[in-house]
Each structure stands twice: as C-alpha cells, then as structure tokens.
Amino acid sequence: MASKKTTLTAQARAKAGKGAARATRREGFVPAVIYGGKEAPVTISLEARALKKELEHKSAFFTHLCDLTVDGKTHLVLPREIQFNPVNDRPEHVDFLRVTNKTIIRVAVPVHVTNEKDCPGLTKGGVLNIVHHEVEVSCPATDIPEEFIVDLKGLEMGDSVHLSDIKLPASAKPTHTEDMTLVTVAAPTVVAEPEPAAEGDAAAEGEGEDKPADAEEKKAEDK
Numbered sequence: 001m002a003s004k005k006t007t008l009t010a011q012a013r014a015k016a017g018k019g020a021a022r023a024t025r026r027e028g029f030v031p032a033v034i035y036g037g038k039e040a041p042v043t044i045s046l047e048a049r050a051l052k053k054e055l056e057h058k059s060a061f062f063t064h065l066c067d068l069t070v071d072g073k074t075h076l077v078l079p080r081e082i083q084f085n086p087v088n089d090r091p092e093h094v095d096f097l098r099v100t101n102k103t104i105i106r107v108a109v110p111v112h113v114t115n116e117k118d119c120p121g122l123t124k125g126g127v128l129n130i131v132h133h134e135v136e137v138s139c140p141a142t143d144i145p146e147e148f149i150v151d152l153k154g155l156e157m158g159d160s161v162h163l164s165d166i167k168l169p170a171s172a173k174p175t176h177t178e179d180m181t182l183v184t185v186a187a188p189t190v191v192a193e194p195e196p197a198a199e200g201d202a203a204a205e206g207e208g209e210d211k212p213a214d215a216e217e218k219k220a221e222d223k
Helices: 018-026 048-061 199-222
Strands: 005-012 029-035 042-047 065-070 073-084 091-098 104-114 127-130 134-140 148-151 160-162 181-186
Touching: 005 048, 018 029, 018 091, 029 048, 042 048, 042 065, 048 073, 048 091, 104 127, 104 181, 148 181
Parallel strands: 005 065, 029 091, 104 148
Antiparallel strands: 005 042, 029 042, 065 073, 073 091, 104 134, 127 181, 160 181
C-alpha cells in the first residue's frame, strides 16, 4: 500500500539568511525551502502549529508526499530533512524536495509487527527483538510504501524473520544487498544468582584461616 498524502499551506519568504529565519520563528512560523525538479529554490514559511501536527508521527512524515500550496501554487513535495532546536526540540527548518511520478528516491520505510498474541514464542515468555525498525528502499516518489509488516503468527523461540520473508511492492527495491534480519523471538535471559555458602562450609573456611595464625603462636611459645 502506497503511503498517504498530506497537505500544507505556506507563504513565500522574500528574505533568506539567519536574521530573517529568526524573525520568521518569532512570528510563529517555521522557515523552509522547496528545491529540486530543475527549478529555482523557493524559500517559504510554515505555520508552526500545522507543522507540529504533521510531526506527531515523525517517522511517517518523511514517507508521506505533501501537496504544499504556496501563495496559490501547489507543489508536490516530499520532506527530506528537518532541523530541531537542541534545547526545546522545536522544528527550526524544513527541506522539501519537488517530485514527480518519474522521481526515484531512497527512503527509509518503517517496520511494524502484527499478531503478537498468536506468537507461541512470546506467549511462552520469549522476548521480541526488533533488529531493524526501518528498511531503506529505492522507489518512485509517488509510490512509497506506507510500512512493512512482519507477521509474528506461529513463531517460536529462536525463530527470526528476514527481509526476504516479507513481501515488498514490485516498485520498491531494497538498497541493502544482504538478507538482513528484521525481527527475532529470543528466549528470556536468566541471570543465576550465586548460592549462599552453607554453614558447614563457612565454618570449615574459618578453621582453615585460623591455622596459620595458631601455628605461628605455637612457634613463638616453643622459642
């Protein structure tokens, strides 16, 4: 299933640079740029609240196409990079790539699991280990998979699911050459606690420790 499409509205920014970007943020907007498609870059500003809503599912933000309308003109874009403030984690800048149905891109698609209740390995106390939360693929920008599903039904402890075990769309080609492990069902790790020493053993150890001292005292008395 291809990923969903979102919509955003922005306004063009006449000025670029750090000073202009700071002024844009003070007004409640986030500076951004649209580039690519053999057209000149367009500097824009997005309403911070609208962008924050789209970022509620951050992983999906980068796989969803967006109809981005700027002053009445709509651009088909894909978010490629977003910068966050290191202190408050607020978005500070976004890069959007212009795309068409002929644009081939590399994109990381999220991996999700299903049927955990039907997994014998988990119901018996096993531990689910998601080795890779994303799989990078090369595909048309207009046909990005929404997600890759790993079915856990019937998996026992010690079983694993590899990339070759899941069905990928014909248009999506993995960028990894190896058959990477996506998920494993591992046995629970048990840490054995050391057993306390028996009273008899402790007494024996104590007697052994006293002997050298007693021997030295006896030698002193003999002298």
